[in-house]
Amino acid sequence: MVSESTHDVKSTGIRERLGEFCYSAGLLSPLQRVRSWWHKDLRILAYHRVMPLPDPDSYDFDMELISATPEGFREQMLLVKERYRPMRLSDVAAAIDAGHALPPDTVVITFDDGYDDNYHIAFPILQELGIPATFFVSTGHIDSGRPYAYDWLVHMILMTGAARLELPELGMDMPMPVGRAARRALATSVLDHMKEISALAQAGMIRRLEKEWHMPSDAAVPADCRPMTWDQLREMHAAGLEIGSHGVNHWMLSKLPLDELEREVRDSRDALLRELGPMPLLMSYPVGSNRAFDRQVIEVTRSAGFDVACSYISGTNPQPAANRYSLYRLAVERYIGKRWFAAMLTMPGLINHPTPAHLATSDEAPSCSH
Numbered sequence: 001m002v003s004e005s006t007h008d009v010k011s012t013g014i015r016e017r018l019g020e021f022c023y024s025a026g027l028l029s030p031l032q033r034v035r036s037w038w039h040k041d042l043r044i045l046a047y048h049r050v051m052p053l054p055d056p057d058s059y060d061f062d063m064e065l066i067s068a069t070p071e072g073f074r075e076q077m078l079l080v081k082e083r084y085r086p087m088r089l090s091d092v093a094a095a096i097d098a099g100h101a102l103p104p105d106t107v108v109i110t111f112d113d114g115y116d117d118n119y120h121i122a123f124p125i126l127q128e129l130g131i132p133a134t135f136f137v138s139t140g141h142i143d144s145g146r147p148y149a150y151d152w153l154v155h156m157i158l159m160t161g162a163a164r165l166e167l168p169e170l171g172m173d174m175p176m177p178v179g180r181a182a183r184r185a186l187a188t189s190v191l192d193h194m195k196e197i198s199a200l201a202q203a204g205m206i207r208r209l210e211k212e213w214h215m216p217s218d219a220a221v222p223a224d225c226r227p228m229t230w231d232q233l234r235e236m237h238a239a240g241l242e243i244g245s246h247g248v249n250h251w252m253l254s255k256l257p258l259d260e261l262e263r264e265v266r267d268s269r270d271a272l273l274r275e276l277g278p279m280p281l282l283m284s285y286p287v288g289s290n291r292a293f294d295r296q297v298i299e300v301t302r303s304a305g306f307d308v309a310c311s312y313i314s315g316t317n318p319q320p321a322a323n324r325y326s327l328y329r330l331a332v333e334r335y336i337g338k339r340w341f342a343a344m345l346t347m348p349g350l351i352n353h354p355t356p357a358h359l360a361t362s363d364e365a366p367s368c369s370h
């Protein structure tokens, strides 16, 4: 997770320009037809928040979580409906189980975390267009209504009156910058460094800051960072949308001791079944980079009864049966315009956008910072 200004502008610019060119030249439809003869790969789109773009100078939370505006999302879904075959993730799992090939141009829509704009904004658009989607939620946040810890950490760094940022857990100690943009960049750096320490140490560090800075996340939760409620999820589920697990506490599963890992996976499963009834079990690993899940995480997920699991590693899935517990996804970011989006879906190997965390930490696969 890196602010837009620190992205790898050069490679992003080339992708965007190539996408624009192919779109303007009318090449996307023929390219899609030709490509679908050779590639039967499964495309899975990954979203976080869908909401109007706020003014970064007055918005107190993490801008990087915004995947699309309502208008942009509607435009993207119209394109998916017109040119691709949107499919439920559980139907993908059933096809894998049956040994059936997926139809060409299959696209699955997914959301991570469980912010309430998913209900208020994305859900009506999906319903209107009849497009299925899977919403991966961290069940502990749905239970408690508390904001997601990483987003709250960004909020605290943006808003604290503390003169210094002292994080011995990360070996960081520095004066707190004054400007909003500098604080956003600092928050990004903190989030990147945090991925080196255990999930429980991350949680402990955030709790300590809440206390020291008098900014408890269980006080009145600002409207800008609210998770969905179980009632909202029940309504979406009853309307045919799928709800999956994103853990209980949004902890990096590979950074937990085995007993805690098993608890996160099983308790999130039990919460979904308790609140929503029997359903196919679908997982998205929190953060999702190749450092956020490993063989042990996959084994615990599989043995807990989950049918498939999504990573946040960028790519498509030529043989989803082979990586059904580490499915690749294509991240949608708020600065991906209509033409770029269309080109990304047509030529995902060329135009997909490496997630910002990938650009920040070149030694690992892309990850969702949230």
Ligand SMILES: [Zn+2]
Pocket: 112, 113, 246, 250, 286, 287, 368, 369, 370
């Ligand atoms: Zn997440």
